Amino acid sequence: MTRIVLAPDSFKGTITAADAAIALAAGWASVDPDAEFVYRPMADGGEGTVAAFAAAVSGSALQPITVTGPAGGPVETSWLLLPDGTAVIDLASTSGIELLDELLPWDADTTGLGQAIAAALDHGATQIVVGIGSSASTDCGTGMLSALGARFLDVDGASVRPGACGLGDIATVDLSGLRTVPDVRVLTDVTNPLVGPRGAAAVFGPQKGLTGEEIPAVDAALARFADLLGLDASLPGTGAAGGVGGALLAWGGTLTPGASAVAELIGLREAIADADVVITGEGSYDGQSGDGKVPSFIAALAQALGAVPMLAAGRITADANTTIFTEAVSLTALAGSADRALGEPAHWLHEAGQMLARAFRS
Known part of the structure; x- marks a missing residue:
C-alpha cells in the first residue's frame, strides 16, 4: 500500500490548500485505489x-x-x-x-x-x-x-x-x-x-x-x-x-x-516519516519559490526523510527549479491555457493527481 502525504499550499485566489489536497488525492486514488492518504495542507504565513x-x-x-x-x-x-x-x-x-x-x-x-x-x-x-x-x-x-x-x-x-x-x-x-x-x-x-x-x-x-x-x-x-x-x-x-x-x-x-513553523505545528515531519510520496504545490511555481516557500521546503524535507517529492502547480515558469522533484505537473500545461486552469482548478488537480500516480507506478 502506497502512503501519500498531501501538503500543498493554497493556489491563491482559486482553491484552498485543503481543497487542493482533496482533489489531488481523488485523482491519485482513481489510479491507485488502495493508496492511503494523509492530509497536511500547508501555508507559509499567507493566505490559508x-x-x-x-x-x-x-x-x-x-x-x-x-x-x-x-x-x-x-x-x-x-x-x-x-x-x-x-x-x-x-x-x-x-x-x-x-x-x-x-x-x-x-x-x-x-x-x-x-x-x-x-x-x-x-x-x-x-x-x-x-x-x-x-x-x-x-x-x-x-x-x-x-x-x-x-x-x-x-x-x-x-x-x-x-x-x-x-x-x-x-x-x-x-x-x-x-x-x-x-x-x-x-x-x-x-x-x-x-x-x-x-x-x-x-x-x-x-x-x-x-x-x-x-x-x-x-x-x-x-x-x-x-x-x-x-x-x-x-x-x-x-x-x-x-x-x-x-x-x-x-x-x-x-x-x-x-x-517551517507551520510544518512543526501540524506535525508534518512525523507524517512524512512514514510516507512513500509527498505531493506539494502552489499557484505559481517560479524562480521565487525557493528560500523557505512551501514547495521547496517540502521537497527538502521529503528527501531528508526518504519520501519521493512531487509537485503540482498552477503554472511552472522557465526559471523554476523542478530538479528537486521526482515529477512536476503544471495545471496550465494540462489544461492548455491559464484561463482554463484557473477556471477549474479542482478538475485539473484531479488530472494532475492521476498523472503523478501513473508516474510513480511506472
Whole structure:
C-alpha cells in the first residue's frame, strides 16, 4: 500500500490548500485505489494559514468574528483556537489584499488584524500565531497596534489618519494603553528590512498600488516611524506585510520562517516519516519559490526523510527549479491555457493527481 502525504499550499485566489489536497488525492486514488492518504495542507504565513491549521489539528475550533477590513468596511472572518489554547490568526483574511475590490495604497490599513488579535486575547489565548502574508497596506502595522491600544498622534495631539497616508504625520507614539504581549509567533517568508532599496515600500509597495514617485515618501515615513517606535529598521523581516513584521517585533513577537513553523505545528515531519510520496504545490511555481516557500521546503524535507517529492502547480515558469522533484505537473500545461486552469482548478488537480500516480507506478 502506497502512503501519500498531501501538503500543498493554497493556489491563491482559486482553491484552498485543503481543497487542493482533496482533489489531488481523488485523482491519485482513481489510479491507485488502495493508496492511503494523509492530509497536511500547508501555508507559509499567507493566505490559508488558518485553514491549514484547522485541517491538520484535531479539536481546533473556528471563532467567527467581524473586523474592519483594509478598505474600512466590515469583513466576516474567523480566527482559530487550538486545543492547547493557541490562537491562529492570518492577516490575509482580516487585512489582506484579496479583500480589496481596488488597490488602496495610501488608505488601506491593518485594523482588522489587530481586532482579531484583541478578540483572541479577550478569549484567553495563551499563545498567538500570526501569519502575515498577503497584506493590502503599507501602514507599518499602525492600524493593528491602534486596535491593540496604541495611539499615534500628530503635532496637534490628534490621531493621524489610518494607512500609509497618516505615517508621515505621526509626531508622538503613545504605547501606554497597548495590551500586554503574550507569546506571539509571527509567520513570514519575507526577510526584507523595513526601509531602503529592499524595504517594504520599494519592494512590495508597487504590488499594493504605490507608484515609483510615491515610494520615497513612504520609505521616509517608515524610517521616521521606526525611530519613534524604537525599532531597528534594518532587521530582517521588519519589512514583511508593509511593516507589520516590524510592528509585531516591536510589540514583543518573534519572527519565524512561515513554512517551517507551520510544518512543526501540524506535525508534518512525523507524517512524512512514514510516507512513500509527498505531493506539494502552489499557484505559481517560479524562480521565487525557493528560500523557505512551501514547495521547496517540502521537497527538502521529503528527501531528508526518504519520501519521493512531487509537485503540482498552477503554472511552472522557465526559471523554476523542478530538479528537486521526482515529477512536476503544471495545471496550465494540462489544461492548455491559464484561463482554463484557473477556471477549474479542482478538475485539473484531479488530472494532475492521476498523472503523478501513473508516474510513480511506472
